[in-house]
Amino acid sequence: MPESEVPHRNVFTMPELPEVEITKRGVDAKFKGHTLRELTVRQPKLRWPVPQTVQACVGLPLVALARRSKYLLMDFGQHVLVVHLGMSGSLKIVSPQQPWDKHDHIQWLFDSDGSTGALRLNDPRRFGSVEYFEKRIETPADPYAHFGRFAALGPEPFSEAFQPESFYQSLRGRKLNIKTLLLSGKAVVGVGNIYACEALFRSQISPGRSASRVSRAQASLLYTSIVDVLSEAIERGGSTLRNFQAIDGELGHFQLHCDVYGRAGEKCKRCEGTIKRRVMGQRGTFYCPVCQK
DNA sequence: AAAAGCCCCTGGATGC
DNA sequence: TGCATCCAGGGGCTTT
Numbered sequence: 165m166p167e168s169e170v171p172h173r174n175v176f177t178m179p180e181l182p183e184v185e186i187t188k189r190g191v192d193a194k195f196k197g198h199t200l201r202e203l204t205v206r207q208p209k210l211r212w213p214v215p216q217t218v219q220a221c222v223g224l225p226l227v228a229l230a231r232r233s234k235y236l237l238m239d240f241g242q243h244v245l246v247v248h249l250g251m252s253g254s255l256k257i258v259s260p261q262q263p264w265d266k267h268d269h270i271q272w273l274f275d276s277d278g279s280t281g282a283l284r285l286n287d288p289r290r291f292g293s294v295e296y297f298e299k300r301i302e303t304p305a306d307p308y309a310h311f312g313r314f315a316a317l318g319p320e321p322f323s324e325a326f327q328p329e330s331f332y333q334s335l336r337g338r339k340l341n342i343k344t345l346l347l348s349g350k351a352v353v354g355v356g357n358i359y360a361c362e363a364l365f366r367s368q369i370s371p372g373r374s375a376s377r378v379s380r381a382q383a384s385l386l387y388t389s390i391v392d393v394l395s396e397a398i399e400r401g402g403s404t405l406r407n408f409q410a411i412d413g414e415l416g417h418f419q420l421h422c423d424v425y426g427r428a429g430e431k432c433k434r435c436e437g438t439i440k441r442r443v444m445g446q447r448g449t450f451y452c453p454v455c456q457k
Numbered sequence: 458a459a460a461a462g463c464c465c466c467t468g469g470a471t472g473c
Numbered sequence: 474t475g476c477a478t479c480c481a482g483g484g485g486c487t488t489t
Contacts, residue, residue, distance in 0.1 A: 211465070211484085250465095251466095357482075446482085
């Protein structure tokens with residue numbers, strides 16, 4: 165069956181790891197190596213107040229972009245800005261002359277080959293954040309490890325630290341349901357509500373199953389599903405980005421295809437069941453009660 | 458220590 | 474048509 169005919173639901177997502185990764189690549193392609201000339205904070209009331217210290221980056225070149233979990237890191241050398249898109253945030257590349265949108269909160273004005281280019285954070289619900297950290301030069305291997313809560317985060321899904329057996333071990337003895345545990349960032353980071361539902365569907369594990377009752381074989385399947393579902397989303401985002409790059413635009417959102425998320429009441433893609441929605445850990449959870457055990 | 462609950466905010470959906 | 478009400482949702486923090 166051609167991919168276009170696969171019965172998926174299109175969801176215009178909140179920013180998850182793939183959106184942050186694509187945003188990172190877009191900012192990297194446009195502004196890496198360019199000097200920050202102005203940083204305008206129109207609305208400092210985000211998830212946390214945007215500190216005055218962010219101004220320490222002005223006048224410095226953007227030397228690197230990085231991502232940790234769903235945090236986007238803008239590395240200005242000794243000074244680093246950590247951006248989180250929350251649930252409605254996005255970064256967009258615009259002309260500095262473009263009128264401000266109601267929800268454009270922050271603007272980075274970069275030198276751009278003799279002219280200037282602007283990057284804006286737009287976030288209607290203001291669950292996003294921009295934080296400032298100073299890099300510790302004495303730990304060059306992982307200069308960001310000590311930032312805020314980073315030390316407490318689980319492994320990155322695409323890192324060497326994320327392996328089937330260690331993943332299985334991190335589930336053992338946890339009575340919490342597997343879906344909520346995935347969202348907690350303890351066993352792996354960057355798996356948000358949508359991808360948790362999708363990965364559990366692929367591995368045919370019920371979201372309500374206690375993590376301690378996920379077998380080694382199931383954990384292995386879930387491990388693969390997590391890596392696959394995130395990789396595929398990044399690929400889709402990559403093609404979205406190519407389109408956006410031609411016109412400049414919003415980097416933080418793109419459409420993705422879901423088997424279960426947002427499909428309550430519809431037919432299961434794999435069996436004769438009907439997709440159900442229930443709330444777990446205060447989040448909407450979509451699954452097939454027939455083929456997910 | 459682990460798990461559950463709370464809260465920030467606004468657009469969209471729903472009800473009258 | 475318009476106004477009031479309700480609710481989702483990431484994830485850190487607080488409470489149990």
